[in-house]
Amino acid sequence: MPSPESTVIRALLARGTTGWVSGADLAKKLSVSRVAVWQYFEKLRAAGFTLETRRARGYRLLAPPPHAHAGLIEAHLKIRPRDFTLTVLEETDSTNDEAARQLAAGRPAPFAIVARRQTKARGRLGRPWHAPQNGNLYVSFAFRPHLEPARMNPFTLWMGLNLCELIANATPLQPGLKWPNDLLLDGRKVGGLLTEARVDADQIRDLVFGLGLNLNSPASSWPAELAPRAVSLAELTGAPLDFNRLTAAVIGRILLAYQRFLDGDHVKTFADLWHRFDVLRGRDVAVLEGNRRHPGTVLGVDDDGALLLKDSAGRTQRFRAGEVTLEKPAA
Numbered sequence: 001m002p003s004p005e006s007t008v009i010r011a012l013l014a015r016g017t018t019g020w021v022s023g024a025d026l027a028k029k030l031s032v033s034r035v036a037v038w039q040y041f042e043k044l045r046a047a048g049f050t051l052e053t054r055r056a057r058g059y060r061l062l063a064p065p066p067h068a069h070a071g072l073i074e075a076h077l078k079i080r081p082r083d084f085t086l087t088v089l090e091e092t093d094s095t096n097d098e099a100a101r102q103l104a105a106g107r108p109a110p111f112a113i114v115a116r117r118q119t120k121a122r123g124r125l126g127r128p129w130h131a132p133q134n135g136n137l138y139v140s141f142a143f144r145p146h147l148e149p150a151r152m153n154p155f156t157l158w159m160g161l162n163l164c165e166l167i168a169n170a171t172p173l174q175p176g177l178k179w180p181n182d183l184l185l186d187g188r189k190v191g192g193l194l195t196e197a198r199v200d201a202d203q204i205r206d207l208v209f210g211l212g213l214n215l216n217s218p219a220s221s222w223p224a225e226l227a228p229r230a231v232s233l234a235e236l237t238g239a240p241l242d243f244n245r246l247t248a249a250v251i252g253r254i255l256l257a258y259q260r261f262l263d264g265d266h267v268k269t270f271a272d273l274w275h276r277f278d279v280l281r282g283r284d285v286a287v288l289e290g291n292r293r294h295p296g297t298v299l300g301v302d303d304d305g306a307l308l309l310k311d312s313a314g315r316t317q318r319f320r321a322g323e324v325t326l327e328k329p330a331a
């Protein structure tokens with residue numbers, strides 16, 4: 001049975017920002033007093049919903065909260081596996097670490113953890129990820145896939161491609177994916193992906209997929225060293241996005257993409273999406289592998305998600321991991 005809060009939120013969403021929700025109707029539907037209904041709305045107001053109240057008409061949603069709200073994300077979720085659960089935290093060290101701790105403590109998967117801010121967020125290679133409360137999305141998904149580790153190789157790229165398609169559909173923007181885990185817009189980083197797995201002898205025990213997506217941070221909020229390289233969706237669309245609606249879309253898409261990956265249903269779409277969103281094909285790059293630098297021209301990726309590079313001798317080299325730097329701008 002839906003909770004009273006979710007019934008109230010769904011009623012508000014169904015009316016949009018112009019229609020009114022009648023307190024009397026809600027009281028009848030929930031079998032509670034009108035005072036109890038008023039208290040539900042007051043709770044939403046305290047949680048950041050901007051509401052208008054009029055005696056004869058009821059309640060109207062003027063603006064949703066600009067930050068993560070669990071009930072609102074749930075109400076926006078269109079598809080969800082029955083066993084999926086969501087937690088929204090005010091603050092945590094790293095949503096990836098929190099998800100790993102909860103997996104280790106036995107929380108049933110799949111679940112997702114969204115935090116409004118992180119104090120020790122990590123990127124690849126242990127680099128820090130800037131994660132104050134600035135309107136951006138920090139989320140980690142926890143799964144128990146029971147697959148051989150090698151099957152997971154293209155997982156992060158597959159997720160990145162799904163996110164690119166979601167952004168392309170939800171906004172007028174043209175995102176790209178820079179192997180292996182950078183979401184780019186306008187040549188700047190709009191998001192990063194971090195997959196971490198615990199592996200038993202021949203099976204993945206559990207897996208955490210973390211996403212930092214710059215939704216609404218203003219340009220002025222970046223520290224000086226990040227400002228030239230980072231961008232948010234709102235900076236480019238020119239208006240803030242509905243955080244909870246977009247977060248629900250991201251969660252729905254990731255859960256669907258995960259299921260397709262498990263079913264092996266991703267193979268054909270992978271190539272199509274890769275052609276559409278890959279930003280490196282044909283570019284002269286250098287792949288840094290530890291201290292070694294490998295210059296070459298990017299040919300693409302193989303089915304396993306490894307980067308294929310043609311070196312100066314015309315040989316194809318294959319990289320499972322590494323850091324890519326562009327040698328010169330695209331012609």
Ligand code: BTN
Binds near residue numbers: 093123124194212213
């Ligand atoms: C990268 O580009 O290097 C990956 C960045 C991943 C950042 C996200 S934010 C949510 C999750 N929690 C973390 O500590 N990291 C990931």
